[in-house]
Amino acid sequence: MGFRDFVIFNQAMLSKQGWRLLTDPNSLCTRVGLVSPLMHIPEDATVQFLMEEGGKEWNHDLVKYAFDEETANEILQVPISRHGGGMISLLGHMTREICAPGKMKINLWRAAHDCLPTGFQLRRRHIEARDGCAFCNRDDRIEHVFLMCPFSDSVWKEIKQVYNIKLGRGDLANVRQWIFDFLCRGSAIQNTVLAVTFWHIWEARNNARNNVETLHPRRVVQKIVAYVEMIMQHCGPGNVSRPAERISLPSWVPPPAGVFLINIDAAVFQAERQMGVGVVIRDQHGNCLLAANTRFMGITDPETAEACAIRHALWLAKEEGFHNVIVACDCLSVIQKLNSPGRDRSKIGCLVEDIKKLGVEFISVSIIHVSRCSNVAAHTLARCSEPSVCNVYHNETPDCIREMLLSDAQ
Numbered sequence: 036m037g038f039r040d041f042v043i044f045n046q047a048m049l050s051k052q053g054w055r056l057l058t059d060p061n062s063l064c065t066r067v068g069l070v071s072p073l074m075h076i077p078e079d080a081t082v083q084f085l086m087e088e089g090g091k092e093w094n095h096d097l098v099k100y101a102f103d104e105e106t107a108n109e110i111l112q113v114p115i116s117r118h119g120g121g122m123i124s125l126l127g128h129m130t131r132e133i134c135a136p137g138k139m140k141i142n143l144w145r146a147a148h149d150c151l152p153t154g155f156q157l158r159r160r161h162i163e164a165r166d167g168c169a170f171c172n173r174d175d176r177i178e179h180v181f182l183m184c185p186f187s188d189s190v191w192k193e194i195k196q197v198y199n200i201k202l203g204r205g206d207l208a209n210v211r212q213w214i215f216d217f218l219c220r221g222s223a224i225q226n227t228v229l230a231v232t233f234w235h236i237w238e239a240r241n242n243a244r245n246n247v248e249t250l251h252p253r254r255v256v257q258k259i260v261a262y263v264e265m266i267m268q269h270c271g272p273g274n275v276s277r278p279a280e281r282i283s284l285p286s287w288v289p290p291p292a293g294v295f296l297i298n299i300d301a302a303v304f305q306a307e308r309q310m311g312v313g314v315v316i317r318d319q320h321g322n323c324l325l326a327a328n329t330r331f332m333g334i335t336d337p338e339t340a341e342a343c344a345i346r347h348a349l350w351l352a353k354e355e356g357f358h359n360v361i362v363a364c365d366c367l368s369v370i371q372k373l374n375s376p377g378r379d380r381s382k383i384g385c386l387v388e389d390i391k392k393l394g395v396e397f398i399s400v401s402i403i404h405v406s407r408c409s410n411v412a413a414h415t416l417a418r419c420s421e422p423s424v425c426n427v428y429h430n431e432t433p434d435c436i437r438e439m440l441l442s443d444a445q
């Protein structure tokens with residue numbers, strides 16, 4: 036394929052994938068990100084990416100360039116400039132401020148503008164679609180999917196308690212107003228929870244509708260809580276504060292004799308588009324046998340970063356001759372994927388496969404979830420990583436984590 040072909044190919048891909056980025060949170064584009072030599076839609080792109088500076092109107096050229104004609108026209112019809120500083124541009128601003136992956140913010144924004152392909156919307160556009168909700172068979176409208184369906188209601192019931200949220204569904208006039216009101220009164224963490232919950236409800240609804248799988252609402256709640264936890268960990272303390280009622284969990288627990296405990300963590304450096312890895316390998320007495328940190332380029336998605344960190348740690352442990360290991364990680368969603376049989380079809384599927392393959396080369400390996408507070412040393416090492424430097428400390432404890440390891444061992 037010559038360069039010109041490649042450019043045309045990418046343009047074709049962009050117009051298809053770009054639309055799916057906005058309509059289907061599971062699309063290939065949101066899974067792998069799409070890089071074009073002409074235009075790059077960053078994985079964490081928000082709708083602002085398609086707007087003029089100041090966010091008051093669409094960047095018509097860019098929208099027309101990035102999408103096929105029909106899609107571009109549809110996007111350009113969504114009013115922004117007409118409302119100037121009104122609710123819509125404010126809503127856009129507030130959505131952008133949420134600390135969550137771009138795909139989740141875009142999903143929330145699209146829900147607010149009722150331009151997700153619900154059954155109701157598809158029929159309005161004369162596209163054949165199943166009438167009823169996949170869970171309860173009632174009319175598949177936007178407010179039903181996210182707020183009124185017994186399925187989403189069960190999800191919200193638990194999420195409300197965990198994050199102390201008041202939904203105020205009694206005042207529901209339309210979803211856009213409701214989201215706007217929610218974001219106005221919500222704390223940073225609650226607004227993050229809103230975006231993450233909407234995304235997971237939409238995903239669960241699509242999976243049920245396409246007969247992929249029907250998750251129990253409680254499983255969806257677990258996924259949401261794990262995801263919010265991961266965001267809180269990687270967004271930096273300044274952006275999101277933890278819920279007040281969160282209690283601290285037990286600290287470091289030594290491994291059985293003859294088994295080595297590997298604490299790992301990842302840190303994302305958004306501005307540099309890099310990730311850091313921290314690895315600490317200890318024996319049953321708490322002696323630090325190996326500590327390491329390094330950076331990888333181009334990875335900024337928290338879940339991908341965690342999976343990369345696990346793969347790196349296992350590779351290192353294998354090279355250094357540790358054959359019986361427990362890998363401790365504080366990212367629940369990755370652990371669930373690693374511990375589930377069958378092929379993982381999420382965006383980190385190939386990393387999951389790599390890790391499972393690496394695991395076979397050990398005499399014993401298990402992957403466990405630990406609380407963030409018993410993983411501070413690995414986290415600190417990941418944060419202290421330096422670009423283009425790979426540090427490995429044999430039988431010595433790096434200064435930056437000495438105190439933490441001492442307090443763990445007590």
Ligand SMILES: [Zn+2]
Pocket residue numbers: 168169170171172173179183184185186
């Ligand atoms: Zn329903």
